[in-house]
Amino acid sequence: MGLEPVLMPNALKDLEYLENHPEARAADLKQAFMDDSIKAIITAIGGVDTYKLIPFLMEDEEFKNAVINNPKIFTGFSDTTNNHLMLNKIGLSTFYGPCFLVDIAELDNEMLPYTKEYFEKYFLEEKSFEIPSSPIWYGDRESYGESEIGKSRVSHKEIHGFETLNGNGIVTGKLYGGCIESIYDAFTGALFSDEPIVYEKYKIFPTNEEWKEKILFLETSEERAKPEILEKMLLEFKKRNIFNLVKGVIVGKPIDEMFYDEYKEIYKKLFKDIDTPVLYNVNFGHSVPKCILPYNAETIVDYDNKKIIINESIFED
Numbered sequence: 001m002g003l004e005p006v007l008m009p010n011a012l013k014d015l016e017y018l019e020n021h022p023e024a025r026a027a028d029l030k031q032a033f034m035d036d037s038i039k040a041i042i043t044a045i046g047g048v049d050t051y052k053l054i055p056f057l058m059e060d061e062e063f064k065n066a067v068i069n070n071p072k073i074f075t076g077f078s079d080t081t082n083n084h085l086m087l088n089k090i091g092l093s094t095f096y097g098p099c100f101l102v103d104i105a106e107l108d109n110e111m112l113p114y115t116k117e118y119f120e121k122y123f124l125e126e127k128s129f130e131i132p133s134s135p136i137w138y139g140d141r142e143s144y145g146e147s148e149i150g151k152s153r154v155s156h157k158e159i160h161g162f163e164t165l166n167g168n169g170i171v172t173g174k175l176y177g178g179c180i181e182s183i184y185d186a187f188t189g190a191l192f193s194d195e196p197i198v199y200e201k202y203k204i205f206p207t208n209e210e211w212k213e214k215i216l217f218l219e220t221s222e223e224r225a226k227p228e229i230l231e232k233m234l235l236e237f238k239k240r241n242i243f244n245l246v247k248g249v250i251v252g253k254p255i256d257e258m259f260y261d262e263y264k265e266i267y268k269k270l271f272k273d274i275d276t277p278v279l280y281n282v283n284f285g286h287s288v289p290k291c292i293l294p295y296n297a298e299t300i301v302d303y304d305n306k307k308i309i310i311n312e313s314i315f316e317d
Contacts, residue, residue: 003040008031010028022052025047034063036070039072043080045100046080050083051192052192054202055201058089068090074092075096078221078222081179088176093296094294096285096294098292103115107144107150113289114283114291121292127313130308130310135157136155137156137287138155138289153288162279162282162307163279164278165251167275171300173246173248174296175295177214180221180230182221186199208241212245213247216242217252220263230266247276248277252281252282294310298310298312
C-alpha cells in the first residue's frame with residue numbers, strides 16, 4: 001500500500017510488562033502524536049486495561065495539545081474503545097475500524113476485500129459514502145499459528161443483511177460508541193473498580209445534551225457474551241436513559257453469528273417501550289469483515305430501507 005510502518009518502542013513488549021506498565025503504552029501513544037512524520041496510528045489490538053492510560057494522558061497538556069494541533073488518523077476497535085472515547089473528549093474524531101494484528105496482518109495472502117475497501121478510505125477524500133451489508137462473512141480461525149499463514153478463512157453467504165429491530169424512519173446524527181463490554185466496564189467497574197472513577201474524573205462520557213446528538217453503535221466482543229450477560233449490559237444503558245436520549249442505535253454482527261437470534265430478541269425486548277430505532281447485524285468491530293465508523297461524522301441511518309450513509313467528508317480541509 002506504499003505505507004511505511006513505524007513501531008513504537010513498547011509495542012513488542014511482552015504482555016506482563018505492558019500490563020504492569022500502562023505508562024509505557026501511554027508514552028507510545030504520546031510519541032506517535034508528537035511525531036510530525038507519522039500520519040496515522042493503527043492500534044496493534046485491544047487490551048482490557050486500556051483505560052489505565054487515561055490518567056497519564058489526560059494530565060499531560062503537551063499530549064492534549066498535540067492531539068488538537070497535530071491530528072492524525074487513529075483506528076482500532078474492541079477495548080481500544082477507551083482510547084477512542086478519551087481522544088474524542090479531547091477533541092479528535094477517530095475511527096472505529098481495522099487494527100493491525102487482526103485485520104492488516106490477516107493470515108490469508110490479502111486483507112479481506114470488504115475490510116480492505118474501508119481501510120483504503122483512510123487514504124481517499126470522499127465527500128460521503130454508504131456502508132452496505134457485506135455479502136460474505138467469515139468465521140473465526142481455530143488458531144492463529146504459523147500453520148495458518150496463507151490459508152483462507154471459512155466464508156459464509158450473508159443471508160440476513162441489515163435488520164431493523166425497533167422503530168422506523170430516517171435519523172441524522174453523530175456516530176459514537178464502541179465495544180459494549182468496554183463501555184459497560186467503564187460504567188460499572190465490573191473488571192476494575194477504579195475505572196468508573198477515572199471516567200468520571202475526566203468527564204469522558206457525553207453529557208445528556210450531547211447524547212441527544214448521537215447515533216449509538218454497540219457490538220459484542222470475541223468473548224461471545226451469553227444472552228443473559230448482554231441483557232445485563234444493555235439494562236445498564238437503559239437505566240442511564242441513554243437509549244431514550246440518542247437518535248438511533250446501530251448493532252454489530254455477532255462474531256461467528258453466535259447467539260444471533262438470541263441477541264435479536266433481547267434488543268427487541270429491551271426496546272419495546274422505547275421509540276428509538278435499532279439496526280442490527282452491521283459489519284463493524286469484531287465482525288469479520290468490518291467497515292469503518294468515523295466518530296462524530298454526520299451519519300444518516302434509514303431504518304426503513306436499512307441504509308447507512310456517512311454524509312460528510314471524514315477529513316477536514
